[in-house]
Amino acid sequence: MKKVGLLGGTFDPPHIGHLVIAEEVYHQLKLDEVWFIPSNEPPHKDKASTAVINRVAMVEAAIDDNDHFFLKTIEIDRPGKSYTFNTIHLLKEIYPDTSFYFIIGADMVEYLPKWNKIDELINMVKFVGVKRPEYELDTNYPIIAVDIPGLDISSTMIRNRVKQNKPITYFVPSSVRRLIKENRLYESSERTRDC
Structure with a gap:
């Protein structure tokens, strides 16, 4: 039976942390593939700040050079909230x-x-809990725990750095950085007016 990891999220934007998590789980659990599934409307968060077309393009760019990473738009193709059960x-x-x-x-x-x-x-589905130093994987549900190197990177931090005109080099793949720059994603309204 084929073994596939699923990594969902808004990917607004996708960053190095997402890729490290996917790669580590892929290797540690000996998976065949990892599928990145951008959400349409996450049930536990506000809507993404970036249009779906841009988020999909960024995921495609981020995983382009990895032969066992794939993009699946199953949640985007379905309207409304992206509940994991339905997916x-x-x-x-x-x-x-x-x-x-x-x-x-x-x-x-x-x-x-x-x-x-x-x-x-x-x-x-089998749940894989990615361990982080500040959290315990304390649950009554069956979870496969996977240790991941600590990378304190988040999409929110990257969006804020762009708004503040700070570099995001090495936080995201260079292909994603180019898309953010070309499409002027996450820029503050003041920066947009100044350009």
């Missing part, structure tokens, strides 16, 4: 011979009891 249900219908490993950060592990249809979901 996994559909993926299992489309790919019945695939075992899915849903990758979540340690911060999300504590929220599992609040997830939509979590008791059904836990029987449909």
Whole structure:
């Protein structure tokens, strides 16, 4: 049976932390592939600050040089909130011979009891909890724990650095940095007017 890791998120923008997590889980769990799944509307966050077309283009650019990373637009192709249960249900219908490993950060592990249809979901997919120093993977749900090198990078931090005209070199792949610059993503309204 094929083993596929799933990494969901707004990817607004995708950054080096996302890629390190995906690569480490890929190797440690001996997966066949990792699929990046940009969300349409995440149920636990506000809407993304960037249009879907830009987020998809950035993910494509970020994973372009990796032969076991793939983009799947299953949540974007479906309107409304992107509930994991619906995504996994559909993926299992489309790919019945695939075992899915849903990758979540340690911060999300504590929220599992609040997830939509979590008791059904836990029987449909294996959850992979990415360990971070400031969080314990303390849960009653079955979680595969994976240690990841500590990288304190977030999409919010990158967006703020762009707004403040600070460099984001090495925080995101150079191809993503180019797209951010070319499309003037995340710039403050003052910077946009000045240009």
